[in-house]
Amino acid sequence: MFGIWGHEKAAEITYYALHALQHRGQDGAGIVACGGEAWQIHKDVGLLNDVFSRGELDRLAGQNAIGQIHYAINGNQGFDNVQPHLFQSQKESMAIVHSGNIMNAHALRGELEASGSIFQTDADTELLAHLIRRHGAVVNEAAIADALGKIIGAYAFMLMTEDCMYIALDPQGIRPLTIGRLQDAYVVSSESCAFDLIGAQKIFEVQPGDLIRIDAAGWQRKAVIPSERQRLCAMEYVYFSRPDSDLQHINVHAARKRMGMQLAEEAAVRADVVTGVPDSSISAAIGYAEASHLPYEIGLIKNRYVGRTFIKPSQELREQGVKMKLSPVKGIVAGKRVVMVDDSIVRGTTSKKIVRMLKEAGAAEVHVRIASPPVKHPCYYGIDMSTTEELFAANHTLDGMCEAIGADSLAYLSPEGLEKAIIAAKKKSR
Ligand SMILES: O=P(O)(O)OC[C@H]1O[C@H](OP(=O)(O)OP(=O)(O)O)[C@H](O)[C@@H]1O
Ligand SMILES: NC(=O)CC[C@H](N)C(=O)O
Ligand SMILES: [Mg+2]
Structure with a gap:
């Protein structure tokens, strides 16, 4: 997954960065861009190059974007499960991408459905949006922290609203996530190879339990979930990540x-x-x-x-x-x-x-x-x-x-x- 905050070519840069991350999945690709109040999304099943043409990228206007390469796990193939997931509402909209797997997804979904939630996809990622909305119509640190506190498993999340981007990593830091700088913009990527492609500089790797907020004023780190010793997945070194x-x-x-x-x-x-x-x-x-x-x-x-x-x-x-x-x-x-x-x-x-x-x-x-x-x-x-x-x-x-x-x-x-x-x-x- 990749995100960028504050660049006039946000969607185009996200597209290039996702190219460097294609090895992380082959089941779908998507980008959501936001500028002011306007949201645009394009996603589909297939490899990044099959999903995006120049025309689609030009339509994704706005200075902020997040994108994902979809790796279907637990059988969650198909268009509906391709990320980003965009949730639009009157007060504040949000888009989410997620790498990892929520182990208590079935139980959480059961509880949420029993109290009125209606889900659009099979994806565990959608749970985060529902859990946050339990707190009210506006996304804030307290709502995210409370939602994350209910989730058990591996997650690297990027969540974008009209005003800011949040980045969260699970208490054991199982999936990798790195923050960098591209001119005046902030960039976030699963792997540093995407930064090399777009000419960005790495600032730091997100730490277990971190919740980071990025907005026009810069970035702020808040450790909201009690972190444990980092247990980055060994398969990232063995197979998953790119050698560079x-x-x-x-x-x-x-x-x-x-x-x-x-x-x-x-x-x-x-x-x-x-x-x-x-x-x-x-x-x-x-x-x-x-x-x-x-x-x-x-x-x-x-x-x-x-x-x-x-x-x-x-x-x-x-x-x-x-x-x-x-x-x-x-x-x-x-x-x-x-x-x-x-x-x-x-x-x-x-x-x-x-x-x-x-x-x-x-x-x-x-x-x-x-x-x-x-x-x-x-x-x-x-x-x-x-x-x-x-x-x-x-x-x-x-x-x-x-x-x-x-x-x-x-x-x-x-x-x-x-x-x-x-x-x-x-x-x-x-
Ligand atoms: O025992 P298996 O179930 O076959 O899984 C292991 C194999 O799959 C992977 O290769 P893959 O073809 O996915 O990717 P690569 O080209 O990056 O090696 C991995 O590198 C092994 O070669
Ligand atoms: N590849 C992944 O990390 C999967 C992300 C998410 N759990 C999904 O099912 O879409
Ligand atoms: Mg192989």
């Missing part, structure tokens, strides 16, 4: 490279070449190759016109996606003992297919090395893996997984190794 982003002053590429180096220490194997699985494991594969003194090769290529597989909303689309996306480079892998480094195995969709591809291309051996620990438990914090049944490592032993993907050996990075790799990268990149 920094999270908590840690460059994502540097962290991933360290994960690969650590993995080489923990799970060495006699081999001829190391290959990554484009895109997300390239950094870890480079680290593995460097630490094990093996050549790094491009043993798999990715069709650049096919998006990410894991974040697709159905298993059928994910299976189809892997086949269309990755192909082995026969000249590189034929007759070789290949170490294939991937960043993660979640459902096993990717590894099941590509080990076979490499073998069919003539690889003598395929050793799979995973630069993060086995995913054995579901996630309720904004990544679409909410059932134990769908998780490969929850339903197989290590040997069982190795056999099911057809590899000659399989090893994962240890949880301690993952932590060490991230923290070591922090020291290095400072």
Whole structure:
């Protein structure tokens, strides 16, 4: 998600910034802009470029805007759930974008419906608007703080009214959120790579429990929810974020490279070449190759016109996606003992297919090395893996997984190794 306060090209800049955030979702995109009392919104299902044309951007007038790339989780696909959500009313309108997942959404919705609320979407995000409105027609810190106090789960929220923008992060700071400056305007982004694209300077990362207000006078921080120790999602480092982003002053590429180096220490194997699985494991594969003194090769290529597989909303689309996306480079892998480094195995969709591809291309051996620990438990914090049944490592032993993907050996990075790799990268990149 991205927001900008106080720039004459607010919608256009939001569009460029969302481009840099496309990897965070592929199910929809939207921008709402506001100037004075006038609100304009455009959103639809699909990739950002399919949703927006020049004409739509020109129509989104106003000096303030928020936008979102939609990643459908818990099956909430479809137009209605694409953000931003705009709530217009006589006294004060508001637009909301949200990254994360509200775990007590079902219970809260039940209570609100019992007392008269009528919801327009399946999205948990809409709850925030209803909870705030319980306080009256005007949005203020007290109303937001009270609403946030009822929400359990992961949330990075941006909320825009005619007068100001509010930014809130959950007490554990599970999803990343950064504030920066672009000339006289303030900008807010899930990841710092969007700032680099638009030429903005990062000011600070939003802290757990923060509620920040941005308006014509500047920004003000109010810690409204008791914060806990920050627990930024490790999957942000492993898979989700872009390698050129920094999270908590840690460059994502540097962290991933360290994960690969650590993995080489923990799970060495006699081999001829190391290959990554484009895109997300390239950094870890480079680290593995460097630490094990093996050549790094491009043993798999990715069709650049096919998006990410894991974040697709159905298993059928994910299976189809892997086949269309990755192909082995026969000249590189034929007759070789290949170490294939991937960043993660979640459902096993990717590894099941590509080990076979490499073998069919003539690889003598395929050793799979995973630069993060086995995913054995579901996630309720904004990544679409909410059932134990769908998780490969929850339903197989290590040997069982190795056999099911057809590899000659399989090893994962240890949880301690993952932590060490991230923290070591922090020291290095400072
Ligand atoms: O075990 P699975 O359920 O297949 O999930 C894990 C795989 O999915 C992701 O890749 P994805 O294709 O989404 O994106 P990428 O191009 O960024 O690697 C991840 O990088 C793994 O390769
Ligand atoms: N991708 C996400 O972070 C999901 C945001 C929000 N919970 C939704 O369902 O739309
Ligand atoms: Mg991948």
